[in-house]
Amino acid sequence: MTKNEALINYSLRIGDTCLILGQRMSEWCSNGPTLEEDIAMTNISLDLIGQARTMLTYAGEIEGKGRTEDDFAYKRNEREYFNSLLSERPNGHFGDTVARNFLQSAYFYHFYNALISSKDNMLSAHATKSIKEVTYHLRHSAEWVIRLGDGTSESKEKIQNSFDEIWDFVGDLFETNEVDRLLLNEGISVDQTKIQQEWNSTVTEVLTKAGLTRPNDGYMQTGRLEAKHSEYLGHLLAEMQFLQRAYPDAKW
Amino acid sequence: MFFNINKMDINKKLEEFQAKIDAESKIEPKDWMPEEYRKHLQRQISQHAHSEVIGMQPEGNWISRAPSLRAKLVLLAKIQDEAGHGQYLYSAAETLGKSRDEFIEELQTEKAKYSSIFNYPSLTWADMGAIGWLVDGAAIVNQVSLQRTSYGPYSRAMVRICKEESFHQRQGYEIMANMAKGTAEQKAMAQDALNRFWWPSLMMFGPHDSDSPNTGNAVKWKIKRETNDELRQKFIDKTVQQAEIIGLSIPDSDLKWNESKGCYDYGKINWEEFWNVVNGKGPCNKQRLKHHIKAHKNGEWVRKAALAYGIKQKEKELA
Numbered sequence: 116m117t118k119n120e121a122l123i124n125y126s127l128r129i130g131d132t133c134l135i136l137g138q139r140m141s142e143w144c145s146n147g148p149t150l151e152e153d154i155a156m157t158n159i160s161l162d163l164i165g166q167a168r169t170m171l172t173y174a175g176e177i178e179g180k181g182r183t184e185d186d187f188a189y190k191r192n193e194r195e196y197f198n199s200l201l202s203e204r205p206n207g208h209f210g211d212t213v214a215r216n217f218l219q220s221a222y223f224y225h226f227y228n229a230l231i232s233s234k235d236n237m238l239s240a241h242a243t244k245s246i247k248e249v250t251y252h253l254r255h256s257a258e259w260v261i262r263l264g265d266g267t268s269e270s271k272e273k274i275q276n277s278f279d280e281i282w283d284f285v286g287d288l289f290e291t292n293e294v295d296r297l298l299l300n301e302g303i304s305v306d307q308t309k310i311q312q313e314w315n316s317t318v319t320e321v322l323t324k325a326g327l328t329r330p331n332d333g334y335m336q337t338g339r340l341e342a343k344h345s346e347y348l349g350h351l352l353a354e355m356q357f358l359q360r361a362y363p364d365a366k367w
Numbered sequence: 368m369f370f371n372i373n374k375m376d377i378n379k380k381l382e383e384f385q386a387k388i389d390a391e392s393k394i395e396p397k398d399w400m401p402e403e404y405r406k407h408l409q410r411q412i413s414q415h416a417h418s419e420v421i422g423m424q425p426e427g428n429w430i431s432r433a434p435s436l437r438a439k440l441v442l443l444a445k446i447q448d449e450a451g452h453g454q455y456l457y458s459a460a461e462t463l464g465k466s467r468d469e470f471i472e473e474l475q476t477e478k479a480k481y482s483s484i485f486n487y488p489s490l491t492w493a494d495m496g497a498i499g500w501l502v503d504g505a506a507i508v509n510q511v512s513l514q515r516t517s518y519g520p521y522s523r524a525m526v527r528i529c530k531e532e533s534f535h536q537r538q539g540y541e542i543m544a545n546m547a548k549g550t551a552e553q554k555a556m557a558q559d560a561l562n563r564f565w566w567p568s569l570m571m572f573g574p575h576d577s578d579s580p581n582t583g584n585a586v587k588w589k590i591k592r593e594t595n596d597e598l599r600q601k602f603i604d605k606t607v608q609q610a611e612i613i614g615l616s617i618p619d620s621d622l623k624w625n626e627s628k629g630c631y632d633y634g635k636i637n638w639e640e641f642w643n644v645v646n647g648k649g650p651c652n653k654q655r656l657k658h659h660i661k662a663h664k665n666g667e668w669v670r671k672a673a674l675a676y677g678i679k680q681k682e683k684e685l686a
Contacts, residue, residue, distance in 0.1 A: 148666025266672025
């Protein structure tokens with residue numbers, strides 16, 4: 116594997132996770148519990164899709180075959196997507212979305228903070244720009260974890276169940292392979308072990324504050340690095356890619 | 368005796384109120400206003416807010432299928448603006464003494480209406496173009512006029528909203544223009560969207576002036592600055608040319624330039640369809656309302672939790 120191949124894959128991992136979570140968040144439009152929350156969730160979706168565009172465009176530039184952000188978004192299949200398993204989980208109820216977003220945002224927050232020091236200028240610039248957005252995403256979701264955990268008995272039970280149900284997918288966030296090792300040696304990628312420690316402390320802090328029980332780290336579902344996903348991703352892509360697939364010659 | 372003083376008092380207040388309006392001063396929430404003025408505005412502003420909110424649904428229908436990431440972002444941003452418009456229109460309406468919860472209740476129990484245009488389905492991506500171009504285009508004509516409405520909070524909300532709506536209309540027109548110069552299939556889709564949305568867009572201005580039940584005092588009190596027919600004519604005159612530029616045809620065989628009047632003559636609007644859609648018989652009336660009620664119900668436990676948490680925090684602060 117060359118450095119460029121590794122860098123393409125690394126950029127796609129970031130871009131794909133942003134895109135898929137952004138797509139999920141956009142599904143909340145007109146479904147939020149309040150108008151204000153509808154707007155907040157759309158905001159997060161806008162940020163994430165914006166981040167995805169930067170990373171997919173960058174992957175295309177390194178590849179040098181003329182592929183655009185839309186080629187990557189609309190013309191790849193399930194087994195070519197490198198997004199986290201967490202990001203593709205369905206929205207469920209509001210608490211399910213909050214739990215998923217909190218766990219993913221806490222990851223992005225520490226990830227981008229570390230990526231700012233990347234020797235790759237583009238990744239570093241992307242991290243510097245994105246950290247502002249992700250700081251808000253983390254604050255937004257963490258505040259809701261606390262509100263729901265310390266709200267009513269119903270909300271507490273619901274958000275605890277949300278965490279219990281989704282917990283098996285967090286391990287996938289920290290998996291590494293040859294791409295990470297190669298880029299870490301070059302000072303380009305981040306040290307996942309360190310991110311995991313920081314993530315652990317953020318997550319534990321917020322769950323404690325919310326009066327929730329952190330689920331046990333048991334056997335984890337993985338697959339992101341091999342582009343092995345849940346059944347949910349195929350449906351998400353089928354919907355998202357419909358027009359581009361149905362009218363391959365059209366420009367929009 | 369007592370009654371007479373009161374009556375004189377009200378007459379004097381009415382005179383002062385009308386003088387203020389005639390002098391183009393804005394009426395503010397704490398100012399005295401006739402009950403009929405208040406009720407008219409509560410109805411109009413809340414219906415406007417409901418329209419923004421319900422209008423999120425037909426466009427929201429295409430977010431997940433937007434054909435490019437850029438198009439997805441632009442559409443999302445636009446719908447987010449609509450939600451924001453709903454927010455400040457509800458706030459403006461609340462200054463008249465009813466809460467947002469009460470307005471939402473009226474919407475959900477069908478006591479309040481919203482713009483009937485949103486009871487039509489968005490069937491293809493071209494509908495995102497047609498809605499932005501025609502529906503927002505028609506809304507702008509109405510809203511530009513409402514910037515000069517006599518009620519201060521409504522007028523100020525309109526100034527802000529108009530700035531964003533003109534971006535929406537350009538967004539819609541851009542989609543239509545791109546599709547009209549695209550493949551044959553895309554052009555057909557664009558024409559089809561124009562065909563479906565043209566007449567309902569003209570209906571957005573409401574019945575002809577001769578048949579409009581709510582005009583009466585609204586003009587005298589300068590809530591409404593131009594009549595339905597005047598506004599409709601403005602919309603037609605500016606839109607026909609826009610269609611020509613991108614090579615689409617307006618689906619009205621009676622449409623022709625009237626040299627002596629300096630505006631377009633247009634064909635008969637199907638008012639039977641209009642009244643049926645207004646009265647719940649449109650293709651999506653039930654769907655739109657159901658969606659709104661479902662989202663509202665699904666969010667109830669969240670709102671309750673936020674409220675309970677807020678109370679707990681306040682108690683902690685006081686302890």
